[in-house]
Amino acid sequence: MKTISILVPESAVMEAVADPRYLFTAANQFLQAAGRPELFNVQLVGQTREIRLHGGAFSVHTDKLLDEVTDTDLILIPALFGDMQRAVELNRDTIPWIVKHHQKGTEIASLCVGAFLLASTGLLDGRQCSTHWAFSNEFSNTFPEVNLVDGGIITDDQGLYTSGGANSYWNLLLYLVEKYTDRDTAILAAKYFAIDIDRESQAAFTIFNGQKDHNDEEIKQVQDFLENNYQEKISVDQLADQFAISRRSLERRFKKATNNTVVEYMQRVKVEAAKRDFEKSRKNINEVMYDVGYTDSKSFRSVFKRITGLTPIEYRNKYYREPELA
Template identity: 55%
Template sequence: MKHISLLIPEGDVSFSNLEATYKMFTKVNEALQRTGQEPLFQVQLVGLTQDARITNGLFSIQPERVVREVSKTNVIIIPAVHGDMPQVIAANRDFGPWIVHQHRQGADVVSLCIGAFILASTGLLSGRSCTTHWLAADEFRKMFPDVHLLPYKIITDEGGIYTSGGAYSSLNLILYLVEKYAGRNMAIRASKIFEIDIDRHSQSPFIIFQGQKEHHDEAIKKVQEYIEQNFQHKMTVEELAEMAFLSRRNFERRFKKATSNTVMEYLQRVKVEAAKLSLETSQDNVNEVMYSVGYSDTKAFRATFKKITGISPLEYRNKYHKAVAEPIMR
């Protein structure tokens, strides 16, 4: 039987992470028992102190055990904790040595959504890949520059450390773990019970590009604003460098440092964001949208769009166009 330590951190913890994780593993146990098999998982809520308690105003959760009482576990799951991330990390730093020790003993370590901040603070993600909610990507990069962040991914799996993307994509990671521990058939069964797309791998379609302007390079910020207002028109790196009164080399270096994108990557992302909005709200076909955002090469537009969002323009339109989405909400 696998012992799963579902952490109860200090702070504004995601109840949905806790409830969904607990329920999915226990439902797998129930399914096994119905066929005469032994349960596979023992899930325990583990906190820093016995007095730890989290509440959402309606319900309260208290840990069953404290970390000092858990000498050996197989899986550690860190839920999302909302709030000021340096404060969240400070409040939960005492989990760190225990998590590292358990991982060295062979435990898998899992973070859900922005639980990646707590995981990264242990040092276990240093030099590794991880994901988190795309809205938290810029802050994560600033706090943990030695971690290879992949904010478009739903799941990462590297060396016994697992992370999930934003919000309810944590369900995809728990399902992934069910498949690892209980097999593909059980994972498929769980995906049907909980109505989860078992093969969803990317959160790129959900990312809203908000040009990175949390920097103090005013020359670069001016160019960003120009790109966002004139993305339909052709522009070259040389023209943009002249606008900033910089050499091309210095301009490209400063632009990448300020925005975490090359100039052309930034321009592509602005164009694709405009295309996404048009595909969601207008009646224009894909080619008309392509021309409206400044592309004339169909192949290049489709390739760029898919690279950034993970799906084709037509698939995006079919999935997110207002006329298609409205009946689902009724």
């Protein structure tokens, strides 16, 4: 048997507690139906017997308190809700418990922004990690020693697992089911829960918001200029001249402030504008390309695919719907 300990933190997202319990319990049923023994012993673990979530709208009754867990194979850390710093602080007492069990050989998996609690243990220092794309800037600022995988769905680094944003955690749960059972069981679970198995990126869902939580006011001005003039083809040298900053200094300060190079930032701003066009209009690819300041079709398609994980036509087909006639 594999013991799965689902931590129920204060300020947890209710679904991120219930869904893994549901999945691993269902996996037991799939195994039984195939004439095989159940594999997973699933338990809810918390600091108290009852944990009230979402302002008291939900109440979770744990199976065990932290100090009652002697051995477990996997600890799952659900997504947190609200202010991340406050949520981590509310669960500060769980950190030594997580570390202790990891040192005993227990694997640890965080779902979505549960990565904030996992990273607070120090176990992710120098390792790869995924989290919700909307929290990537905050996560990078809070944990600069962790290697955040931009747009990643799943990371697996020596028994430490993380997942991307929101429902991406289903892909990590399927990954773990396959690891502990087999591919057939994971595929059955994917079909039963209607999950796109083996999805590798959350890039198609990402909305780019430039990192402006920094104190370099000149760089903020450069960012604003790029965002307001994405239709233009602007070189780094032109920016340096316009803002009276040497190119070397501009590139160094920009990367430090935004975690993007100037060119990367320009590309992401342009692609974000192109995405909006594809979502709202039937403009062809060349029209959109020119609207966002590109003149080379091959370059535009390459950058768009790298950032979103989809070709321009795939993106439009995914998100655009013809308006219904009145």
